[in-house]
Amino acid sequence: MTNSTNLRAILAMVISMGTFVTSDSCMKLALQHAPLFQLVLMRGIASISLCLALILAMGQGPDLKRMFDKWLVGRGLLEVVANFSFTIALGFIAIADLTAIAQTCPLFVLMGAWAFRGERLDLPRWGLVLLGIVGALLVAQPGTGAVSPFAFLAFITAIASAARDLMTPNVPRGMPPLVATFTVLVMLALAGLVGTLAFETQVVPTTRDILLMALAGATGVAGHFLLYMTYRIGEARTVAPFMYTLTIWAVISGLILFGDVPNLLAVSGMVLVALAGLAIIWLDGRQRREEARLAVEAQA
Template identity: 25%
Template sequence: MSKTVLTGVLSTVFAYFLFSLQDAAVKWLVVGIPVMQILFVRSVTIIAICVAIGRKEVVIEAAHSPVRGPMIIRSLLLFSAWLCYYNAARWLGLAELTTLYYAAPILITLLAVPILKEDVPPIRWLAVVIGFVGVVVATDLLGTGLAISWPVWLALLAAVFWAISTVLLRKTALHERTIVQMTLSNFFLALFTGPALYFYWTPASLSTLALASLTGVIAALGQYAMFEGMRRAPVSILAPFEYTSLIWAFVLGLLIWGDVPKHNVFLGAALIFAAGVTIILGERFGRRAVS
């Protein structure tokens, strides 16, 4: 595995850790304020960070960026994914919801072939399958008796939207600076969520708004790491590492809420770790075979 690809992998793993930390903060916040309000504050915070760093140059670049069109589409996909995901969460348990949503890495790998023209060797497919089996084991889906229902379709639809947006990110990441993409993406998300605040805005304490803003800071770091990872490695390599966020979720659940994982969680985590090792070894020895 080249240093560039390895950097992309490490950036992606770090990004999913930050996104898991963001989700933990959102779990605290949704008790008091609506998701739409959280997303708006989060997006505005990220825009403020981007403008503070890039100043007026980043605003000018964003206004004239050649990826404005694709970023609008990607922002709509992300917005749709969040709406489907959080609505499905009202009826589905964490195990079902997590497992269904983690169909995304498989879809990402599938889409990488026709859309990005990536050559996906069997070792990457194997890693995706191993990772997904790890998620099924960790969340004990087999013991839940999950049946096809409207919430199930919503969770799967969220996975589809996320997968398409991730593949699209790879295309835009190669043609624009990360900070410009972050500015555009969050501007459109603020534009989508802003009008809904007329109906959903809930008065919040300064501490709650501060935590919502902190969520934006964490998300900004996560987005930067993810965008940079996409610039350095093909999405079919990075896709299985999305499963690592499940491990972070269980770790944070233990540290913050005292949720003690069951034995199946550790077995599933081992399989997810094996999926990552499979990718790394496959890329390393595959390059040696070629050379």
């Protein structure tokens, strides 16, 4: 796998995290009026409609029957677990604490890639991953709420997300990315439907709610599509640490939409995340150059 391929995967990861934050920001704005699971369903309807339109426009309609592939269904189930574990925990833990815990996901990805897929991880790379976690903690600045028993759900979010990403390379080659995205979106919408019927009293959505969920659906489609492509074209050990950019996007969103100004610790954390990511790119490039040199010498 070439450096340029991994760089494209890294860019896809960074943009993916930004689109997910945009979707969540729309959800937070709409939660001022409508209940959570109803909004999840509304967002699901919007995202499914858009994704289906794109699939049909690209002539991939016949591939929809492949959406029931076991690996795609497995990814969808894990996404539902991650999404709703995060949502439930949010009702009991401060969002800063929850985000800090959930940002351990890249570490679980790298550990899984090392344990189950044989990807080599040296000590410098492990050190940079841990540096990224420290940076995420500085940005989120968790307090005593992190010791809540519900923090267990936050770890479930991280582990389920990591398992989802590690499962992605098992999806059969040739599977259209939009079909893979469609499977996840359908399963999330069904989970929202079950949740709103079982636990909520529905309200009549306002025009503002509908527009926010339409935007949330569109950015959700983009996020899941890009995340799927990230792990299809890039190596987990290289791209996983860039999931930390989710925290940076969240700080930017909070600053612009909600007036949350990051303090010095948060800025320091963002710098650490950026440095860790850039260092991993440099290490990966150096390793590939060394491997290429050894290959040339072996052929000489």
